[in-house]
Amino acid sequence: MQKSTQPPISDQEIAKLKESALFSEKGKTKFSSRLLVIGGLLTAEQLREIAKLASRYGDGSVHLTTRQGVEIPHIPYEKLNLFQRALEKSSVKPAQSGKCVRAITACPGSYCKFGTIDTQQLAKELFKKFGKRKNLPHKFKIAVSGCRHCCSKPHENDLGVMGIGKFAVFVGGMAGKTPRWGDKLPFEIKEKSKLFNIVNAVINWYEKNGNDKERFGATIERVGLANLIDELSPLQ
Numbered sequence: 001m002q003k004s005t006q007p008p009i010s011d012q013e014i015a016k017l018k019e020s021a022l023f024s025e026k027g028k029t030k031f032s033s034r035l036l037v038i039g040g041l042l043t044a045e046q047l048r049e050i051a052k053l054a055s056r057y058g059d060g061s062v063h064l065t066t067r068q069g070v071e072i073p074h075i076p077y078e079k080l081n082l083f084q085r086a087l088e089k090s091s092v093k094p095a096q097s098g099k100c101v102r103a104i105t106a107c108p109g110s111y112c113k114f115g116t117i118d119t120q121q122l123a124k125e126l127f128k129k130f131g132k133r134k135n136l137p138h139k140f141k142i143a144v145s146g147c148r149h150c151c152s153k154p155h156e157n158d159l160g161v162m163g164i165g166k167f168a169v170f171v172g173g174m175a176g177k178t179p180r181w182g183d184k185l186p187f188e189i190k191e192k193s194k195l196f197n198i199v200n201a202v203i204n205w206y207e208k209n210g211n212d213k214e215r216f217g218a219t220i221e222r223v224g225l226a227n228l229i230d231e232l233s234p235l236q
């Protein structure tokens with residue numbers, strides 16, 4: 001009998017699964033589940049649960065993403081429902097996917113000897129405040145580093161915070177096909193509350209000015225950094 005070359009599921013279903021951070025692999029018969037990790041920090045219990053899920057529903061392997069995320073690869077389509085139910089009962093959650101604020105990465109600046117700010121706490125607070133922002137022109141990545149060594153690559157994220165005792169902020173960075181180095185805002189911020197106001201205003205500006213599927217850095221190139229800075233300056 002001739003083997004079917006048809007994928008077992010439609011592209012619409014694949015797109016729907018992607019919203020739950022389930023990404024189809026080559027051949028569209030197996031999926032990778034991306035899990036939410038903030039600041040690259042997981043508990044030992046979460047790691048045990050991830051290991052269990054990977055062994056039970058995948059092939060026992062776990063992949064670490066470049067943005068401190070964790071993925072369970074090779075979950076067969078037939079097992080997705082059971083996997084999702086088991087994931088719901090666990091202490092780990094699926095990652096954010098699509099045109100939204102993504103998981104926030106952070107270095108261990110809270111306890112690294114070079115750290116000048118509490119990066120882990122800041123990552124958690126940023127995610128709590130902005131992790132629900134959706135319907136943006138494109139994905140929006142935030143990274144926090146504790147000092148000028150920039151281990152979490154704040155210049156390569158849509159918004160990067162660098163601890164210098166105070167906060168320095170970079171906007172419009174990205175990697176990918178057309179990498180762009182983030183622009184440093186021409187002022188530094190002393191208080192966390194002001195930092196949150198700036199981050200909020202940055203995301204609002206992107207929401208207002210960005211074209212559909214346009215990364216933030218490209219919007220800055222098109223509209224102009226000066227326009228963004230004019231909007232942010234009264235908040236510093």
Ligand code: SF4
Nearest residue numbers: 107112115146147151
């Ligand atoms: S960026 Fe600085 S504080 Fe953070 S891990 Fe690197 S050296 Fe430590």
